[in-house]
Amino acid sequence: MAQIDRKDSHLTLCLEEDVELTRGDGSGFAGLRFDHDALPEMDLDAVTTEAELLGRRLAAPLVIEAMTGGTSRAGELNRRLALAAQACRIGMALGSQRKMLEDPSTRSTYAVREVAPEMPLLLGNLGAVQLNYGVGALEIRHLIESVGCDAFLFHLNPLQEAIQPGGDTRFSALVPRLREVVPALGVPVLLKEVGSGIGRATARKIRDLPVAGVETSGVGGTSWAKVESLRTADPIQRSTGERFARWGIPTAESVSICRELLPGRVVIASGGIRDGIDAAKALALGADAVSLGLPLLRAAARSVEDTVLALRRVIDELRTAMFLTGCRTVADLRLRALVRARDLTAEG
Numbered sequence: 402m403a404q405i406d407r408k409d410s411h412l413t414l415c416l417e418e419d420v421e422l423t424r425g426d427g428s429g430f431a432g433l434r435f436d437h438d439a440l441p442e443m444d445l446d447a448v449t450t451e452a453e454l455l456g457r458r459l460a461a462p463l464v465i466e467a468m469t470g471g472t473s474r475a476g477e478l479n480r481r482l483a484l485a486a487q488a489c490r491i492g493m494a495l496g497s498q499r500k501m502l503e504d505p506s507t508r509s510t511y512a513v514r515e516v517a518p519e520m521p522l523l524l525g526n527l528g529a530v531q532l533n534y535g536v537g538a539l540e541i542r543h544l545i546e547s548v549g550c551d552a553f554l555f556h557l558n559p560l561q562e563a564i565q566p567g568g569d570t571r572f573s574a575l576v577p578r579l580r581e582v583v584p585a586l587g588v589p590v591l592l593k594e595v596g597s598g599i600g601r602a603t604a605r606k607i608r609d610l611p612v613a614g615v616e617t618s619g620v621g622g623t624s625w626a627k628v629e630s631l632r633t634a635d636p637i638q639r640s641t642g643e644r645f646a647r648w649g650i651p652t653a654e655s656v657s658i659c660r661e662l663l664p665g666r667v668v669i670a671s672g673g674i675r676d677g678i679d680a681a682k683a684l685a686l687g688a689d690a691v692s693l694g695l696p697l698l699r700a701a702a703r704s705v706e707d708t709v710l711a712l713r714r715v716i717d718e719l720r721t722a723m724f725l726t727g728c729r730t731v732a733d734l735r736l737r738a739l740v741r742a743r744d745l746t747a748e749g
């Protein structure tokens with residue numbers, strides 16, 4: 402199926418269908434709580450959510466996730482997301498720029514710097530597996546330079562490719578390909594999942610690569626197994642997609658693993674982060690920033706104003722969680738322990 406059809410059908414499904422893991426504590430954050438401090442010994446006004454990420458100063462450690470580009474509807478959504486990111490002084494990632502390689506006329510759907518020149522951080526995006534399908538450093542440098550990205554995300558999506566009709570499933574020898582290509586790109590590179598998380602085995606392989614860091618995209622939010630199972634007409638692929646809807650590493654666990662195994666590298670927490678309390682917990686587990694996808698896409702489908710409101714809500718919740726744990730800065734959150742929430746009504 403052509404990429405244009407794929408991207409547009411992903412947008413329709415993600416905007417209209419139930420593609421999230423809403424039952425239970427998928428992301429692992431609900432089972433954790435902070436030790437609420439009723440005597441924080443500081444003023445709410447003293448809290449600052451400002452943070453630095455990849456050398457850029459942000460009003461809060463927040464990034465809009467890689468989602469879209471390549472069609473006129475996607476271009477409009479990207480422009481709205483960019484205007485909201487600029488208004489809130491946070492970062493934004495573009496969706497896969499693969500379409501730009503196939504059809505250079507789609508560049509304008511990714512060229513968000515032209516509408517939001519003050520946005521502090523812009524990340525480009527491509528599937529790492531494309532390195533096994535003829536794409537090299539030259540083409541990726543062109544993707545980066547022609548839209549003015551500050552950093553680049555390679556997505557790792559073996560589950561999605563396995564379930565989607567005609568998926569790109571040749572994942573052999575990607576580690577040496579990444580080792581060769583990454584240093585030639587001229588900007589910091591991060592590796593991200595798309596909803597199944599980065600676990601120990603993957604983090605160990607990433608440790609030896611010349612990358613700036615990772616974005617977890619763990620289990621708990623948008624499920625690509627669910628999206629692809631809704632899209633395929635093949636009954637076997639559909640049932641495999643449904644079976645694997647919860648496959649992978651919950652986001653909270655993925656953040657702790659990445660923090661432990663990748664000291665000194667950037668860790669962006671994502672996958673089912675839905676409010677500023679989840680964000681505060683992810684930062685306490687060691688993330689440098691957090692990223693939200695689907696809720697912001699749905700807000701952008703309504704308006705720029707709704708997207709700004711959604712972001713302001715998350716930032717205000719983060720600020721409140723910091724006050725209630727006596728944290729003046731985002732870095733202070735790292736010093737706050739999370740405890741497992743206990744069910745005191747349980748017997749035994």
Ligand SMILES: Cc1cc2nc3c(=O)[nH]c(=O)nc-3n(C[C@H](O)[C@H](O)[C@H](O)COP(=O)(O)O)c2cc1C
Pocket residue numbers: 411412415466467468469495496497526554555556593594595596618621622623671672673674692693694695696698
């Ligand atoms: C409509 C849509 C399109 C997406 N397209 C991409 C993509 O092109 N590249 C990518 O790396 N991730 C893509 N993602 C995955 C997100 O970046 C993110 O990893 C995932 O949605 C989990 O976060 P969430 O639960 O906050 O949505 C997409 C997500 C959505 C909802």
